[in-house]
Amino acid sequence: MSNIYLCVLLAGLCVLANCHHVPGHQGGHDGHEHPQEDQPPTESHQENGLLSYWKIAPSALDFTLKFYYQVHPDTDGKNILFSPVGIINAFFLVALGAKGNTVDQILSGLCYNQSVNSLQEIDDGVYHLLQWLYRPEAKLKLRPGSALFTADKFQLQQEILNKAQDLLHADVIPADFKNTEEAVTQINSYIESKTHGKLVDVVKGLDPEMATVLVNCVFVTGYWEKRFNHELTRKMDFFINNETTVQVDMMYRDGYYLTYHDDELDCDVVNVPYKGNATALLILPQKGKLHEVEHGLSGEVFLKWKVSQKLQRIQLSLPRLTLYTSHDIKEALIRLGVTEVFTDQADLSAFTGHPNLKVSKAFHKAYLNIHENGTEDAAATVIETVPTTLAPAVIFDKPFLLVLYEQIARVPIFFGRIMNPNEH
Known part of the structure; x- marks a missing residue:
């Protein structure tokens, strides 16, 4: 196999802020605020396709914990931060271009159980999850940023392009990896734009023989129901x-x-x-x-x-805190049994129609900001009544x-x- 590489970059960004008191909000029947709980299925959830996602929902928590157990021995005494959704979606995109044992390993490593859920059910579940998370009216704002940067000489199969765009809302962007400095600037500019300037200079260098660079960004803005x-x-x-x-x-x-x-x-x-x-x-x-x-x-x-x-x-x-973290997810996934995709035995032929493609790098950078303020209304006066007992x-x-x-x-x-x- 020649040195033709797919590089997977994950830039996870989480901005957590609080907000002012919701005008007119009275909380529960006792006058106190009541945090939300998981809601039972409704007709609107059925319409939004969430029931199809719930069939595979347990896999996300399983993957989160298994990935965490693989990461934390390498980060003893250090902060850890990662986006399970970002990692799952990025390697799900890799799985779309994989065949045979390679795709089986990826899906198994992501904790999708093919003996319980068919490939079609997994496809449908991931699609409807993203449709739900990225809906414009959501109060927890998630903004996607997925892209395939592809060398001109490697033409991706149209079926893969359609799936990448339809399932994962991925952009397909031509890149000249022979001009490594220009390609690095192009990819870093994309990440910086999608993360609103919070993650810069993520990519430090690229192999000129690179075929494709896959980028997945997660930008999240949440407002506390009750601010500090x-x-x-x-x-x-x-x-x-x-x-x-x-x-x-x-x-x-x-x-x-x-x-x-x-x-x-x-x-x-x-x-x-x-x-x-x-x-x-x-x-x-x-x-x-x-x-x-x-x-x-x-x-x-x-x-x-x-x-x-x-x-x-x-x-x-x-x-109150601001954190930046970086993790080599390639090593973590190898320990989870996702090995073939990183070797010469990888079968990613669904991407280009040719077998000479493997994943060379996979790393994840994340940013977390937790604070009291964060909106133009942060200076609003908040008055709450609580009992005088300690x-x-x-x-x-x-x-x-x-x-x-x-x-x-x-x-x-x-x-x-x-x-x-x-x-x-």
């Missing part, structure tokens, strides 16, 4: 470990949240809702219990938390886990481990 008051933000200690403490800007809010304390894993779980159908699931292990919680995560545990959480008034303290405090002053979860689609958009809020 920036005037209450204070400097506090964050305990990275027994030896290291850093000062962070700690946001504060006294309010009602769905919470649960898991005695078995010794951690607190807090749901901080966004406008719309999303929530930030925050998982705070007690001191010295982080690794136990990490290794105890499973679909069953998340279900237990969901059905056990209760609405409770707490004093929530959460660090509420229990949940202070995220030690390493914690974060899941940005779209509740109707039942899919994790981002997953992260915050070891040091000051690490950029």
Whole structure:
């Protein structure tokens, strides 16, 4: 096989902000706000095709946890942040051009079970998930950015082009990889544009024999259902470990949240809702219990938390933070059994009609911003009434886990481990 490469780049961006109080919003029947929960199927969901996605929905959480277990040994003591949706969609696009054992390995590595779901069901499920997540009226704003940068001499099969555009909304853009500097600038400009300037200079160099570069960007903007008051933000200690403490800007809010304390894993779980159908699931292990919680995560545990959480008034303290992370997802996927696509045995012939194509690189860069403000209305005065009794405090002053979860689609958009809020 000649050195003809497909490079997969994933640029995940998550901008998490809060918003002002919703005018006229009165919350639940008791006058307090009630975070959203997963909603049962409705006729509108049927029309939107979500029922077809729900057939394969468990695979997203399975992949998220399996990928996390492969990534975190290589990042001991460091922040982790990745977009499961971004990685799944990027390699699903690779799978569209794969055949035989290569496609079977990719789908298995992404936790799609072909003995349960047909290829058509998987195609339909992914398509309807993206249609739902990227709908213009959604309050959790996800903006896609998928592209195939292709060398002129490698003509992609029309069927693949149609699927890439129809299923994944991918742009197909010609590129001159022989002029590597120009190609790098072209791809970086695309990523910078799709991530609104948050991710720059992602690509450092390209092989002039490159056939195709696949780029997948995820841009997310969410607004807290109930904002933090920036005037209450204070400097506090964050305990990275027994030896290291850093000062962070700690946001504060006294309010009602769905919470649960898991005695078995010794951690607190807090749901901080966004406008719309999303929530930030925050998982705070007690001191010295982080690794136990990490290794105890499973679909069953998340279900237990969901059905056990209760609405409770707490004093929530959460660090304001800005993070950038980068992960080599090629190595993680190889450990998940996706091996052939990176070797000379790869069969990606559905892309070009020829077998001499393999994936050379696959890496993922992500950005996360959590803060009190973020809209032009952030200075609005917010008045809330709470009882005068002292509420229990949940202070995220030690390493914690974060899941940005779209509740109707039942899919994790981002997953992260915050070891040091000051690490950029």
